[in-house]
Amino acid sequence: MNFKTLFDLTGKNALVVGGAGGLGKLVAQAYAELGANVCIASRTESKLQAACEDLKAATGKEFKYYVMDAGKEDQVAAVAEKANADYGHIDILVNSQGVNKKFPALDFPMDQFDLVMHDDVASILMTCKHFGKYMKEHGYGKIINVTSVRGKIATKGPGNAAYCAAKGAVDMLTKQLASEFGPYGITVNAFGPNIMKTPMMTKIFEMRAKENGVTVEEYLKQQGAGLPMRRMSDPDDCVGTAVFLAAPASDFMTGNILYPDGGLTAIG
Ligand SMILES: NC(=O)c1ccc[n+]([C@@H]2O[C@H](COP(=O)([O-])OP(=O)(O)OC[C@H]3O[C@@H](n4cnc5c(N)ncnc54)[C@H](OP(=O)(O)O)[C@@H]3O)[C@@H](O)[C@H]2O)c1
Known part of the structure; x- marks a missing residue:
């Protein structure tokens, strides 16, 4: 085994969904700096354009972007086809999209609950389903879902009924996908930040x-x-975990949830 390549992403192609966001953009930068070709996707084109410019300025590398609502299956299927055609194959998929709507449970508007569950959970199944098909054909893939400490520990006060339920669902979705995708050479893991x-x-x-x-x-x-x-935490505190889960170092790890959380889940 060549230990020097354990964290090397040279030649790998990565798509970061939510890659114009606070965490996703840093993950995209780190992957590029470690050798990957990186593209990003989300709903707002102006934010994607600005993020690609920032990423180019930071790394000297080119970043492609795809306008995609990960909550709309036709868009996810189209971007999976396009990105796999543009890059040959997408090896690494990061699901860093999501929203958080806070209301006390006694007053939680059900349309807002549905919105969070769709945006934070169903969107992950859709990207994994459509990108997973190409990874299966290629015989290799690394999927990294961003969950939260709130999938494991509830907050003391009111507000997080939807977010906690969604992130708990992301954790179990990650495990089930790991079980189904493992035989195809695809690992599926998650990491859960604390608030950043x-x-x-x-x-x-x-x-x-x-x-x-x-x-x-x-x-x-x-x-x-x-x-x-x-x-x-700062978003920077999560980047090492995101790199580990994308790199050869984690090739035999699947269905795991890691917490770069300053120790909250140890004592919570
Ligand atoms: N910040 C925290 O304290 C914290 C703590 C624990 C976990 N997390 C998790 O970390 C991940 C990243 O969050 P962040 O803090 O970086 O938030 P952020 O800056 O708001 O980034 C979220 C990104 O997701 C995109 N997005 C949202 N819905 C989408 C959809 N349906 N399709 C495609 N893209 C979508 C947004 O872009 P558009 O709106 O333009 O689509 C945005 O680029 C999320 O899963 C979040 O739950 C965050």
């Missing part, structure tokens, strides 16, 4: 900080104080 400062959380942090009469920075400091690592 990304566009998804900006408004929520502002709201919580206001409720507590502190600045966002002070609120995050307070949230981190009780963790073993004594600070909140």
Whole structure:
């Protein structure tokens, strides 16, 4: 075994769904810096264009993008066909898409619950289904789903009924897909971050900080104080895990959920 290539992504082709987002963009950058050809996909073309420009400036490499609503199966099937034709084969699929809608359970609007379940769970089945078909033909694939600590530990206060249910479902979906895809040479794993400062959380942090009469920075400091690592996560803290799950180092690992969470799930 050549241990020097355990984390080498040279020649691999990766698609990051949600790759213009706070976490997905960093994962796309890391994969490119480790040798992969990387493309990104999400719904908003202007954000994809801006992200590709930032990624090129950061790495010197070209990034393609695909406008795709991962919650619409016809779009997912079309992008799976196009990306596999453009790159020969997509080896690595990251599902970093998602939304979070917060309401107390007693008042949760069911259309918002359905929206979260569709965007955070059904979209993952759709991308895995359509990209998985090409990975099966190729005999190789690495799928990485982004879940959350909230798939494992509920929040103390109200608000997360949909998000917790969705991320718990992502965890079980990951295990079932691992079981079904393993014989085709495809690994399916997930990682679950703790809360991080990304566009998804900006408004929520502002709201919580206001409720507590502190600045966002002070609120995050307070949230981190009780963790073993004594600070909140940055999206950067998750990149190593995303690389591990995409790299040859994890080739015999499937159906696992890893937590780059500062220790929350150890004590939660
Ligand atoms: N931030 C946190 O504290 C935190 C903690 C734990 C887990 N996570 C998870 O980490 C992942 C990334 O979140 P983030 O923090 O990076 O949030 P973000 O900055 O809001 O990024 C989410 C990305 O997903 C895309 N997206 C949403 N729905 C989509 C759909 N139906 N089809 C295609 N793309 C879609 C969004 O782009 P468009 O809207 O343009 O499509 C956006 O680029 C999510 O799964 C989230 O649940 C985040």
